[in-house]
Amino acid sequence: MSAPPRLSARARVTRRALAGAAWTLAWTLVWGCMLMMFANRAHAAPLTLAVSTGPVSLPIYVAQARGFFKDEGLDLRLRECSSGRECYQWLADGKVDIATAAELLVATGSSAHRELAIIATISASSYQIKLVARRSAKIAEAPQIRGKRIGTVPGSSAQYFLDNWLVYNDIDPGSVTVVGLPPDKLTPALLARDVDAIAIWEPLASTAALALGGDAVTFASPRVYTQHFNLVGARPVLQRREDDVARLLRALLHAQHVIQSEPELARALLAERLHLPPALTATAMENEDYRVRLDQSLVATMQSEARWAARNADAPGAAVDVLRAIDAVPLHRVDAAAVGLVQ
Structure with missing residues (x-):
């Protein structure tokens, strides 16, 4: 049997080059797949929301119980905190993406945390x-x-x-x-x-x-103070996760309609969540306005609080510009009619 023909030097070089190119392409594809996998994992990271315990958070309770977050395709992780103050601090420390908090914390803390902004009021009450x-x-x-x-x-x-x-x-x-x-x-x-x-x-x-x-x-003095309870986020997160923020807001708008159309269901859920007698739960709900919105009363209240903080040694510090502490873009994107701010 005759020996196989030997490849010429040029053919051997070409073959090695092709083999090298194939390996390069293979590794490029592998790395590309790995990068896409890591990117998808990063994108799939759940949005974390710090929730203060109380009647003020009812829209979140309803949205969770009715599965509205999942319906919107939002992977949401809730972290309960004892007060809006604690939730706000977690947000300022970067421990959560979004927090629930009263407007005063933003109005008096915005000079120290300019990156934090209110994106929606989820409840308001003069009896809170x-x-x-x-x-x-x-x-x-x-x-x-x-x-x-x-x-x-x-x-x-x-x-x-x-x-x-x-x-x-x-x-x-x-x-x-x-x-x-x-x-x-x-x-x-x-x-x-x-x-x-x-x-x-x-x-x-x-x-x-x-x-x-x-x-x-x-x-209880309704003429003294109306508290606005809000969603607050860090601007970089709001921009980076704008689609998830939109999903969050849409879920809460669905919850708002349930509270309005099925108040008995909402009352039962709140009583179970807070371990309060039904009568107290009913009173708490009657005193809350559960519209998801941004309106001028929020601005007026924050301006008053900023002046109060400037006179009060116990407050964190006065805001420089209250309007800059509100970001209406996310809510306007989801429901323009819910935004009633005067610019």
């Missing part, structure tokens, strides 16, 4: 914060608060309410002693008679009144 006092401290009417010790959370919307409540009732703020405490320490301090009254948000106000029983007297 109340003053709960002990009758045994000889408090039955507002003027009797003079000379008493009042517990509240320093620099919070509760303190903003308290300061305005005192002025509204012609009570000199200097005539009371304000005791700064964390939210979870207020009711124990009231029960222990370390303070005579507390100014705090729901549901802590209701649980404090329940704990006091017949010794409780509650002051």
